[in-house]
Amino acid sequence: MGTPTVIIRDEIAERISPDSDSPVSIFNIYRTDQVPANNDEVEGQWKDVIADKPIGWDSLSSPEGAVVRVFDYALGVSAPMHRTESLDFGILHSGSIVLTLEGGVTKTLNRGDVIVQRGTIHS
Known part of the structure; x- marks a missing residue:
């Protein structure tokens, strides 16, 4: 087993909403595309294997992993x-x-x- 590590990142998560006019903002906090997670990640970074895929309802989940995401809905949006x-x-x-x-x-x-x-x- 390796040395325990705490990763603190101060940058603001990038908005990845379905389109620029969307009243919903989506921010990925963390993502791993395998379970158990790859604990060799040393910088707290992950590679998004669907990054080139347009954001849409079919690309919100990771078939083999886990995603932590924040949604910010504008008032009155459904x-x-x-x-x-x-x-x-x-x-x-x-x-x-x-x-x-x-x-x-x-x-x-x-x-x-x-x-x-x-x-x-x-x-």
Whole structure:
């Protein structure tokens, strides 16, 4: 086993939203494309194997790994119904948002609420 390392990065994560006019901002905090993660990463950097793929609902997850991402939705914005083939964790940092599930079930999420979705069709 190697020496434990703490990596502190001060740069601001790059916005990777679907298009420049999008009212949703997306920021990747960390990504690994394999589980278990490659612990040989010494600079806290990762290579995004789908970096050249346009950002869209089909490129939000990593089929073999894990992604930590921040979404910042403009007031009044809604997303289309979609599904990622992934295990997703959502933590609402501020504000509120309405989660809509397949079949029309809705739940208003508020600051501090946590959701776990397993391949769930949602908006």
